[in-house]
Amino acid sequence: MNPNNDTEPYDYLFKIVLIGDAGVGKTCIVQRFKSGVWVESQASTIGVDFCMKSCEVNGKKIKLQVWDTAGQERFRTITQSYYRSANGVVCAFDLTRQSTFLNVEKWMNDVSKFCEENVSKLLIGNKCDLTEERAVSREECAKVGSYYSVVDYIETSAKDNTNIEASFIKLATVLLEKHSSSNLQQEPNTVFGLGSRTKPVKSTCC
Amino acid sequence: MDEVLPEEFDVILIGTGLPESVLSGALSRIGKNVLHVDSNEYYGGSWASFNIKTFDKLMSETQMHQEDNSNPVNLEALISEDEEFLLMSASQQNLSNCQSYCYLSKQPDWVVATNVVEPNVVAEPDEVEISDDKDSPVDVATTAPTMVQKHSDTEDLSCRDVDFEERNNSDNDNEKPGVSDKQSGDPAKEKSTDNDSRNGQVDAFNNATSEEKLENASDQSSQADLPHKETPLFPFYEKFYENWRRFNLDLSPKVMFSRGQLVELLIQSNVCRYLEFRNVTRTLTVLSGENRLQPVPCSRADVFKSKFVTVVEKRILMRFLTLCANFEQHPQEYEAYKDRPFQDFLQSKHLSTKVQHFIIHSIAMVSEQTSTMEGLHATQKFLKSLGRYGSSHAFLCPMYGVGELPQAFSRLSAVFGGTFCLRRRVIGIVADKTSRAVKGVIDSTGQKIKCQHLVLDESHLPDICRSGFKREVSRAIYVTDKSVSPSETEEVSLITLPPVGNFPLYRVIEAGPLCCLSPNNYYVVHALTKPSCVDENAIVDLKETFHSAEKTMFAGTAAELEIANNNESDKQKPAVLWAAYFNMMSCGVNNDSLPGNVYVMSSPGFELGFDKAMNEARRTFEIICPDEEFLPRAPEPEEIVFDDEGYKSENNGNSRENPNEQPEAGNGDYMETEEDLQEEEEPDVQGLIDQEQGVGDHVSDGNGDNA
Numbered sequence: 001m002n003p004n005n006d007t008e009p010y011d012y013l014f015k016i017v018l019i020g021d022a023g024v025g026k027t028c029i030v031q032r033f034k035s036g037v038w039v040e041s042q043a044s045t046i047g048v049d050f051c052m053k054s055c056e057v058n059g060k061k062i063k064l065q066v067w068d069t070a071g072q073e074r075f076r077t078i079t080q081s082y083y084r085s086a087n088g089v090v091c092a093f094d095l096t097r098q099s100t101f102l103n104v105e106k107w108m109n110d111v112s113k114f115c116e117e118n119v120s121k122l123l124i125g126n127k128c129d130l131t132e133e134r135a136v137s138r139e140e141c142a143k144v145g146s147y148y149s150v151v152d153y154i155e156t157s158a159k160d161n162t163n164i165e166a167s168f169i170k171l172a173t174v175l176l177e178k179h180s181s182s183n184l185q186q187e188p189n190t191v192f193g194l195g196s197r198t199k200p201v202k203s204t205c206c
Numbered sequence: 207m208d209e210v211l212p213e214e215f216d217v218i219l220i221g222t223g224l225p226e227s228v229l230s231g232a233l234s235r236i237g238k239n240v241l242h243v244d245s246n247e248y249y250g251g252s253w254a255s256f257n258i259k260t261f262d263k264l265m266s267e268t269q270m271h272q273e274d275n276s277n278p279v280n281l282e283a284l285i286s287e288d289e290e291f292l293l294m295s296a297s298q299q300n301l302s303n304c305q306s307y308c309y310l311s312k313q314p315d316w317v318v319a320t321n322v323v324e325p326n327v328v329a330e331p332d333e334v335e336i337s338d339d340k341d342s343p344v345d346v347a348t349t350a351p352t353m354v355q356k357h358s359d360t361e362d363l364s365c366r367d368v369d370f371e372e373r374n375n376s377d378n379d380n381e382k383p384g385v386s387d388k389q390s391g392d393p394a395k396e397k398s399t400d401n402d403s404r405n406g407q408v409d410a411f412n413n414a415t416s417e418e419k420l421e422n423a424s425d426q427s428s429q430a431d432l433p434h435k436e437t438p439l440f441p442f443y444e445k446f447y448e449n450w451r452r453f454n455l456d457l458s459p460k461v462m463f464s465r466g467q468l469v470e471l472l473i474q475s476n477v478c479r480y481l482e483f484r485n486v487t488r489t490l491t492v493l494s495g496e497n498r499l500q501p502v503p504c505s506r507a508d509v510f511k512s513k514f515v516t517v518v519e520k521r522i523l524m525r526f527l528t529l530c531a532n533f534e535q536h537p538q539e540y541e542a543y544k545d546r547p548f549q550d551f552l553q554s555k556h557l558s559t560k561v562q563h564f565i566i567h568s569i570a571m572v573s574e575q576t577s578t579m580e581g582l583h584a585t586q587k588f589l590k591s592l593g594r595y596g597s598s599h600a601f602l603c604p605m606y607g608v609g610e611l612p613q614a615f616s617r618l619s620a621v622f623g624g625t626f627c628l629r630r631r632v633i634g635i636v637a638d639k640t641s642r643a644v645k646g647v648i649d650s651t652g653q654k655i656k657c658q659h660l661v662l663d664e665s666h667l668p669d670i671c672r673s674g675f676k677r678e679v680s681r682a683i684y685v686t687d688k689s690v691s692p693s694e695t696e697e698v699s700l701i702t703l704p705p706v707g708n709f710p711l712y713r714v715i716e717a718g719p720l721c722c723l724s725p726n727n728y729y730v731v732h733a734l735t736k737p738s739c740v741d742e743n744a745i746v747d748l749k750e751t752f753h754s755a756e757k758t759m760f761a762g763t764a765a766e767l768e769i770a771n772n773n774e775s776d777k778q779k780p781a782v783l784w785a786a787y788f789n790m791m792s793c794g795v796n797n798d799s800l801p802g803n804v805y806v807m808s809s810p811g812f813e814l815g816f817d818k819a820m821n822e823a824r825r826t827f828e829i830i831c832p833d834e835e836f837l838p839r840a841p842e843p844e845e846i847v848f849d850d851e852g853y854k855s856e857n858n859g860n861s862r863e864n865p866n867e868q869p870e871a872g873n874g875d876y877m878e879t880e881e882d883l884q885e886e887e888e889p890d891v892q893g894l895i896d897q898e899q900g901v902g903d904h905v906s907d908g909n910g911d912n913a
Binding site: 047048049050051052070071072074075076077079080081082084085113193194 | 209248249451469472473478479480481482483595602606610613614616617620621622623625626627628630840841843
């Protein structure tokens, strides 16, 4: 982990929120993406709000701010403000548990209710290493993905480190295309956080 | 949804209003095991913000809101012999006299239905009343057959019209070429581009209406044949509700003093990273005998620029505000007036009636009878906040409404391990018969959950712990077609309408798309007043209560103005397109019947800021955890190291000052140096400044005194 990560210059900063049922491996996905670590037990995620990771896409420095649900998905009590100003959504389910796949609908409904209309969505089927226990077919998942017009459906394994980075890069690429084609003006400096530098993200055009 | 909860917690909190959420965050933050439940399907309780459809529903359903269709719980099996059971109040809604009205006509058939989506609500034209008077036994089903849809428990109240397709139209209208790919969720950028388009649209709109009038005069009969020429004065009902989701209407509108406790806590705890804010950009009032809103000069720059006060008044006002900012150092100035009304003190300082009005109503926000000491403290509090975020602003308001605040603290609580469960009703409290201490609660699924401490919001008090209801605040919310005082850029306004005749004092907050409270071209006006009626059971016509405020601020309702089309009504003033009225109740707490380890958080009241709620949360925290820090700084993500065993917090942040805190302007606008003063001055008032040089000298003298 680069301690200076946060002060590195970047071209774009995107906020990505992670959603999906409890136990599908959201926190593992974040951990794997952030630091390449795989942690079996998830008892101690206390204090983790979001993580920042820089990556380079098409020669641009992209900073991704990935938000975890903080356990509020357990009783489906995610705050509406969690979704505010998200640029991208990663909706994850567990390939070995059909119920988590069926709940993708509920999560996507939340996205359509609480996110901006043009938010980019990515559908992730996690735990693809457990091929024996697989409960949903790839075709089914891809179909659901395209129904909700996700940018892609990707099968991942946080444990084996399969497609984790690729998923986020995919989303970052789409977001970059979206935002670099637009002719953004510097916003008037009238919205602000109260002193923290990690306020919800605005992409800036350089 | 009926998933079983863990059986034991340190603290259980019921209700997700602001003080409960702050407390929940503070407790989780220091490692307490917290369960936070709410019977509602949304966060925030009496502090929540809703979209306009949900608000309509809320106004129509306050009574049936809490219908309980869960299975009866067998209490005998859950309560042991040495325990007693305190039943929770069945009615948990603390709104009364609720009404909402839409004054817009339905779209006639002749309008070409391009791009128009039929909302799944049916309404009568002109005026739709949805009323549910707690005070009067009105059958809601008969008075309001329209717009009311019974909601199922599983639906999400904050956004339950899932089948309402809205994304394929007017939202896209806002996206101009070149910015159509604008970053999602970037309201500021959206606003900056929309601002232009909005102004353009307004102009076009005005032109259209005047054309239409000509049209009306010359050829009435051909209108039906020429639908494209008939531009109605106001948007149609359907058009209005198209962007229903973009409204964020507060149950308890408030603004934050820039140096109030809430702002300090948000910074200190890092909870501010979940939120964004706007300045309240102007303060308006109506002088007695007038019927026009005027800007109140607050900062020194304002005072210099103001056209409403004379040069002499400016000088005296400046001197007075400088005194107030540092009044403790000059006891001789107010000693004689300590126990006398603030107004007497103001008179003794030779302030004109107009300036007295500004200070009492808009700066100190007290009444004429308030004591001098209280008035001085209130004035100082205002002045301290002035200039912290923007030179002439003293207040902030959260983007998307006040409802974001409890959610942000709830998030903090969840991040630090708090368990959250909405749509879960607690049916009663279990207390020890001998010690009277609470041992736990029983929820509507029949689960008994133990706890050491119990925190309730007022509306969840068991009946026997209550001592009567009273009306706390009377509220009106209006959606209008323009600002109450249009200006070049969109403003966020705080307005005081002083009492006139039989009418009470009103506090008004107006904001719009800039704060994401409404879609473009609409404004939201929140009006509050203290209920005048003593008899709690009397039926109050809230429309009557707010009549005077409405007359001052608005031209009329859209329905009225459509009829009076040819009348040259006050074009400057906005029309009311939608309105809602309600009372917010509060109940007294009967402390004798309340177990010792139960803490009650009060409902939001008439107060403008959040200090009361913050104090309550802090005090309760100090009782539950006497030796712990209240809301220490949460670590930044990069401070958390994780290894193969999982996350570990590197430090809990207590030791480190937030390095990036915004620079702060000392102790408020009136404590600045003369240099700052010169920078602030506008070139076009240079002549005035030359005349006013004495004032500048005086201000710097004041500073010198205190240095």
